Amino acid sequence: MDTTVTAAERALDAAERLFYRRGIQSVGMDEIRTASGLSLKRLYQLFPAKERLVEAYLERRDERWRRELAEHVERHESPERRILAVFDWLGEWFAEPDFNGCAWINSYGELGATSEPVARQVRLHKAAFRDYVADLVARAGLPASLGEQVFLLAEGAMATAAITRTTAPAQQAAQAARLLITASRQASA
């Protein structure tokens, strides 16, 4: 049936909008029912427990988040420019009106200590993002240590943009990355 897919997507759309904006624990299943237009019965057929819905939310968002990042990065040709494009993309994201921080950092703060499935999703997402940055750095012929440093700058920018509600951290982190790239190039030359 095609309607099954559509119903699951409607559920995930509603869940994502609410969870991302307000946090997971402060959103009840009733609210997701109302926002999705699905019945509770259908909701529980698709996701037998709230925790499963949360997992699916994080998983689907992870795929989209990394795909959109990669699409933005791939518009640039130069390997070094691609590294910096990560921060351009972060800056655009921070400027979105409904930006509310990194969904995974937030979820980890909220449920990382209580829910192993949530902690697992967060670790998977961050490991994938870190691997992606490491790959960009490796393709630029730069040392792996730079990959870790760029990753930390991105994480710091996300955490700080959320708390201060500013976009400046993206540019500040980009500037730091630029300097670190230069320093790495000189060290390896």
Next chain:
Amino acid sequence: MDTTVTAAERALDAAERLFYRRGIQSVGMDEIRTASGLSLKRLYQLFPAKERLVEAYLERRDERWRRELAEHVERHESPERRILAVFDWLGEWFAEPDFNGCAWINSYGELGATSEPVARQVRLHKAAFRDYVADLVARAGLPASLGEQVFLLAEGAMATAAITRTTAPAQQAAQAARLLITASRQASA
């Protein structure tokens, strides 16, 4: 009365231990009562609502966290060494057995969107830490932009150490800071 102070401290000790390890929403007042040995009545006399106790927890932890950081940093003489000492201290903190990430990043992820008092405490703490780093950088005669970059590295290290449960982010961020200091020095020379 002296017992008032002691009772409030016992409440805060219990609250901090539980909130920091498990998050705020998953710890009930009953558990804090048991852990503190205080009665619910006394607890509510001292903190008329859970939210007040949470505020006081964040506030007292902020004071202690920044004092301990400053004490560690001040053991070093050289202004540049002091900047790097921030990351030494972070590394020691990450290695503590009950390290569970940055209490403010966690609290913001959990309640930043729901509780204005909590969001306010987090912003105050992060602003104070950023100002502290900025001051260390200024005293080393280095540009303000470096202060922001070092701050972002520290935030990224805290977020990452929490999620990955490793201490390496402290050393990686320190190495990045070292390179950025060198780059800044050369740029201003």
Next chain:
DNA sequence: CGAGGCAGAGAACGAGCGTTCTCCACCTGT
């Protein structure tokens, strides 16, 4: 000594929430 108030222990209350159940309208196949 006696009365009044304070503190402790925990029961009780009320709201919220995850999950399940009930009831009913509708659809389908013969």
Next chain:
DNA sequence: ACAGGTGGAGAACGCTCGTTCTCTGCCTCG
């Protein structure tokens, strides 16, 4: 047309939790 099943709407259940109340003993002060 009708029996059986499917899905919608939301009531109901059971539990948790923040907060308040009750009861009881004790300490204090006149």
